[in-house]
Amino acid sequence: MLPIGPLMVEHRLIERMIGVIRKKVERWEQEQKIDPDFIDEAVEFIRLYADQCHHGKEEDILFRDLSKKSLPKDLKKTMDELVEEHRQGRKTTLELVEAKSRYVRGDLEALPSILDRLRFLIDFYPRHIEKEDQHFFRPIMDYFTAEEKEALLQEGWEFDKNLIHQIFKAKVGRAEKE
Numbered sequence: 001m002l003p004i005g006p007l008m009v010e011h012r013l014i015e016r017m018i019g020v021i022r023k024k025v026e027r028w029e030q031e032q033k034i035d036p037d038f039i040d041e042a043v044e045f046i047r048l049y050a051d052q053c054h055h056g057k058e059e060d061i062l063f064r065d066l067s068k069k070s071l072p073k074d075l076k077k078t079m080d081e082l083v084e085e086h087r088q089g090r091k092t093t094l095e096l097v098e099a100k101s102r103y104v105r106g107d108l109e110a111l112p113s114i115l116d117r118l119r120f121l122i123d124f125y126p127r128h129i130e131k132e133d134q135h136f137f138r139p140i141m142d143y144f145t146a147e148e149k150e151a152l153l154q155e156g157w158e159f160d161k162n163l164i165h166q167i168f169k170a171k172v173g174r175a176e177k178e
C-alpha cells in the first residue's frame with residue numbers, strides 16, 4: 001500500500017462526518033438554534049481525528065519528508081497552501097468553540113458566529129480533500145523511492161498506534177490540573 005492509501009481512507013470518514021454536520025447546520029439555520037452537545041462531538045472529531053490523527057500524519061510525516069525533495073514550484077505551492085489550510089481549520093475550530101461557550105452561557109448573539117464557523121468548515125474540508133486527492137497525493141508519490149514509500153507507510157501506522165495513548169495521557173494531565 002502507498003503511504004497516501006490510509007490518508008485517502010481517512011478522507012472518506014472526514015467526508016461522512018462533514019455530511020452529518022452539514023445536515024445539522026441546515027436544520028439549525030432554519031430553527032435558529034443549535035445543539036451544543038453535537039458541536040462538542042463535531043469539535044472532538046475535527047480536533048482528534050481530522051487534525052491530530054490525519055493532518056498530523058500529513059504534516060509531521062509526509063510533508064516533512066516531501067519538503068526535503070526538490071519539488072516543482074506548483075507542487076511546493078500546493079503543499080504550502082495545504083499547511084495554511086490546516087492552520088485555518090484549527091483557527092476556525094477554536095473560534096467555533098469560543099462562540100459555542102458564549103452561546104451556552106446565554107449569549108444568543110453568538111449564534112451567527114457559530115453557524116458561520118460551521119459553514120466555513122463544511123465548505124473548506126471537501127475542497128481541501130479534493131485538492132489532496134485529485135491534485136497532490138498522486139504526483140508527489142513520484143518523488144519517493146519504493147523504500148521511502150514503505151518507510152512513510154510504516155511510520156504512519158506507528159503514529160496511529162501511539163496516538164490513543166497520547167490523547168488519553170493529555171486528558172489525564174488536564175484533569176489533574178483542574
Ligand SMILES: [Fe+2]
Nearest residue numbers: 055058082132
Ligand atoms: Fe490536509
Ligand SMILES: [Fe+2]
Nearest residue numbers: 007058129132
Ligand atoms: Fe488530508
